[in-house]
Amino acid sequence: MxxxxxxxxxxxxxxxxxxxxxxxxxxxxxxxxxxxxxxxxxxxxxxxxxxxxxxxxxxxxxxxxxxGKIEGTVIEVINKVTSVFFGPILASFILAILFKRVHALGANLGIVAGVGLNIYLWLAVPQIFWFWWNAIGCLVTIVVAVVVSLIIPRPSKEGIALVFQDSKKELGILLGFFALIVWLSVQLPSWLS
Incomplete structure (x- = not known):
């Protein structure tokens, strides 16, 4: 068997x-x-x-x-490696939806900066827990993309534009679900003990 x-x-x-x-x-x-x-x-x-x-x-x-030499368990290895990339990937979606003036060059340089900083944190700053790489990479990607897009203006191509003034109801529903998930996450340990 x-x-x-x-x-x-x-x-x-x-x-x-x-x-x-x-x-x-x-x-x-x-x-x-x-x-x-x-x-x-x-x-x-x-x-x-x-x-x-x-x-x-x-x-x-x-x-x-x-x-095999990164960490002790497979789950921790997978989470550590993916944490390098998940923050910048999330930032690329945020940039595409919320920031109309960010162009492809700014977004790509932001992603490279976010991933690069996460790799630096992994190799040189072990005091920062790998879970925080997601948030750090996301913020760095957004900031670099916006700054590069402001410094190097490029004409934007016509495409599908998402305008949040027309979708305040959907945005409110999403924020409500987010608040509900956070509230349940805080309350769940006290309910289970």
Whole structure:
């Protein structure tokens, strides 16, 4: 029975890794190779896909050897690595919805600054708990994006514009749910004890 459980765990891990490597290879082919070689033949496409799968597999293995030394538990490793990126990703959504004057260059530089600062905090300032990297990365990304967009003005492209004057009701509902979640989070420990 123990052998069957080990095989099940290994097959689940292998299926996750194979889909990761396949996705990375497919995205690299579509976003980079096909963009710069638009008339690529099917034979070259398959060959390049296989080479990219091998490349991304080696990269995943190298990262796995490094990630094993980050923390003691897998959950903490995952949370620590993702905390580097989640704050700036959240900030990009906030910038897209709330800040109409922020352009792509400002947003991209903000994301790079937020991720860069989080990596610096990880490597050089271990006193700051990794959970705070989300908030710090988000704030730095927003500030850098807004400042760069003010310093380097660029014409904005026409697209879908979200105007919050027309959606005050929806914004109020979202803020109400947020307040409810915070209140429940504060009250739940006293209810369960």
């Amino acid at each position: 123990i052998g069957v459980l080990i095989v099940a765990i290994m097959s689940a891990a292998m299926s996750t890794l194979s889909s990761t490597v396949n996705s990375l290879s497919a995205v690299t082919m579509e976003d980079f190779v096909k963009r710069f070689k638009p008339g690529i033949s099917e034979k070259a496409y398959v060959r390049n896909s296989r080479l990219l799968s091998l490349f991304w597999g080696v990269v995943c293995l190298a990262i796995a050897f490094f990630a």
